[in-house]
Amino acid sequence: MGESNFTQLKITESIGKEKIKVIPDILITGGSGDQNGALSGLLGLRLMEEVGKKAESVSSKSTKEENQ
Numbered sequence: 001m002g003e004s005n006f007t008q009l010k011i012t013e014s015i016g017k018e019k020i021k022v023i024p025d026i027l028i029t030g031g032s033g034d035q036n037g038a039l040s041g042l043l044g045l046r047l048m049e050e051v052g053k054k055a056e057s058v059s060s061k062s063t064k065e066e067n068q
Contacts, residue, residue, distance in 0.1 A: 001009075015022060025048070 014020070
């Protein structure tokens with residue numbers, strides 16, 4: 001095994017072991033004649049943030065109810 005291959009193997013092992021994210025959750029592209037590709041992507045990102053906040057709120061609320 002060459003030095004380059006060994007390095008690639010160790011990097012790949014580290015990515016797997018540490019669960020490093022290498023693929024983005026959101027990919028913003030244009031395409032299919034849509035002129036609002038970037039805008040649609042940003043709106044989608046904002047929607048994901050809001051859904052995440054709501055999920056955290058519901059989760060913390062149910063945890064408080066369980067502890068009472």
